[in-house]
Amino acid sequence: MDARAIIAHLRRGETPSREELAWFAKGLADGTVSDAQAGAFAMGVCLRGLSEEGRVALTLAMRDSGDRMAWDLPGPVLDKHSTGGVGDCVSLVLAPALAACGAYVPMISGRGLGHTGGTLDKMEAIPGLSTNLTEERFKEVVADVGCAIVSATAEIAPADKRLYAIRDVTATVESLDLITASILSKKLAAGLEGLVLDVKVGSGAFMKSVEDAQALADSLVSTANLAGCPTSAVISDMNQPLAASLGNALEVAECMKVLCGQNGGPLAELSVSLGGVLLANAGLAADAEEGVARMLDALSSGKAAEIFGRMVAAMGGPMRFTEEWQRFLPEAPIIREIAAPQAGVVQAIDGEALGLAVVGLGGGRQVESDVIDPAVGLSDVVRLGETVQAGQPLLRLHAAREDAAAVAEAAVRKAIVIGEGMPDIPPLIHERSR
Template sequence: MDARAIIAHLRRGEDPSREELAWFAQGLADGRVSDAQAGAFAMGVCLRGLGEEARVALTLAMRDSGDTMSWSCDGPVLDKHSTGGVGDCVSIVLAPALAACGAYVPMISGRGLGHTGGTLDKMEAIPGLRTSVSEAEFKTVVHEAGCAIVSASGEIAPADKRLYAIRDVTATVESLDLITASILSKKLAAGLEGLVLDVKVGTGAFMKSADEARALAQSLVGTANLAGCPTSAVISDMNRPLAPSLGNALEIADCMGVLTGETGGPLLDLTAALGGVLLANAGLAGGVDAGADAIGKAIADGRAAERFGRMVALMGGPVQFVENWRRFLPEATVIREVAAPEIGFVTAMDGEALGLAVVELGGGRQVESDVVDPSVGFSDVVTLGQKVVKGQPLLRIHAAREEAARKAEQAVLAAITLGQEAPVVPPLVHERIG
């Protein structure tokens, strides 16, 4: 095999063979492929695209470039992946709810990316909890709690880790084929028997239009199913934050509100919608609606909260976290309200701008070495379509310093638009695919 020949195929608009893609992925993992060759490969795929067969072959080759997991559980092994949004903490509620319904959920998650929050950063807001665990620890938590939310080890899909870093500096991140292979190679390496994809669309998502979101959802669903993992997708709205908070500890607080039955809203609704698809596809429910009802009942009767508490304790967090979560979560030193400048309806919310404002507060990373402050962010965020009067809080800022809070206030006022007519609020779930 020769990297130059494979790149030449792409340059001519030809798909490399399955064997060539397998060789190239292994070369990414072991260093036989240089950075220059990896960059040329990424650009070739970005410009020319891959056919369906080649996209599946690349996904499987990247999966097989490292370790793959296998499970011996007495229930189906399921997972969910989100393409990223603001106030999106569904995974933290859904994983224990699925476990309470008889599934096993080995959830390999990521950190914040751009304006979107990361599930691992949110989980690590819980004192003592470790998301970086050995494979043996990972399996123990999954078997004993029914779910675990962890970071990927260096041995999971190393070809993707290398290629992603190359894509980041060669302006090839947006390739549909490379996005598909990147997401699915890690998920398939976890040994899943079922997957649901939450593809976000709107101002707070990476995919701003319905056509972009649908194209990505179809690519992911088609590729995953051809690769042998039963998969469906839900396209959900991200024109407003899903939870009433943005920020790591604040979103954990929102999740605990749902898990303990104190609150509901869109976070609970989307959790049930995604869980319903998974349970129906896995044969644990008689249909999507029945599956959604089962998720709702597992949360309402406390079984999901019990599973979450068990997982937290096994991963090093407080043993009594569920019972005393308010005492354990860190709090910011500065909390101030942002008042509405006039009366009106919330007609638009720039989710990306709000997410970037949280990053600026220290709730995310601007460079890889940044240390995240788990206590900062926004809480009690108004909803799209809500009517407010002058002086009413649009949200509360949680900051480490007064100066940072003042800067965030200006970002908030620019990101939330008020008007005199109530807007048409998009549905939470736009469509299901697969």
């Protein structure tokens, strides 16, 4: 095998063979392939694309570049993946609710990317909690509690870790083939028996159009199923934040309100919809509607909240977090209301701009080495179609410094458009399954 020959195939618009893609993925993981060759490979795939067979082969090759987990549990091993949005803290609700319904959820998650928040950063807003578990401890927590939300070890899909970094600096991030292989290689390495994909579309998502979201959903679903993991997708709206808060501790608070029965809304609706699809596909419900009913019961009965508390304690967090979560979550020293400049109806919300404002406050990373402030962010954000009066709060801004608060205030004022008449409000779920 030779990297130059494989890259030449791509340059001519030919899909490399399964054996060639396996060799290249191994070379990414062990350093045999150079950065220049990895960049040329990524550009070749981005410009020329792969066949469906080639996309599956690359995904499996990247999965097999490191460790693969195996489970021996008395229930199905399930998970979900979101393509990223703002105020999207579904994982913290979904994982314990699925566990309450008899599933096991080994959720290997990521950190914030660009304007979107990261599940691991949200979990680590809980004092003492560590998402860096050994594989042995990870398996113990999943078997005992029913779920765990952790970071990937260096041994999980190392080819993806290398190629992802290369894509970030070579303008090849948007390739459907590379996005698909990146997402699924890690999920398949976790040994899943069922997966649901939450593909976001709108101003706060990476995919801005329904057509682009459908293309990504089709690519992910077909590849995952051909790779042997039963998978469905839901296309959900991200033209406004999913939850009323953006920021790590603030989003944990939103999840706790849902888990403790204090709040419903879009966060709860999307969580139970995704869970319903998973339970039906795994045989834990007759259909998605029954699955939704089971998820709602897990929330209303308090069982999901109890499991979340056990998971937090098992991962080093407070023992009574579920009962006293308000006491444990950090608060920012500066909290100010951002008032509406005029009366009217909320016409549009630029979710990406809101997400970047949170990053600027210190709630996300601008470079990899940045330390996140878990307390900062935005809360009580207005919704599309909401009528506001002049001087009424559009949201509350949580900051660590006055200068950062001033910059964020200017950004969020531009991000929320107020006008006359009722705007077209897209549905929360565009398509329930593919």
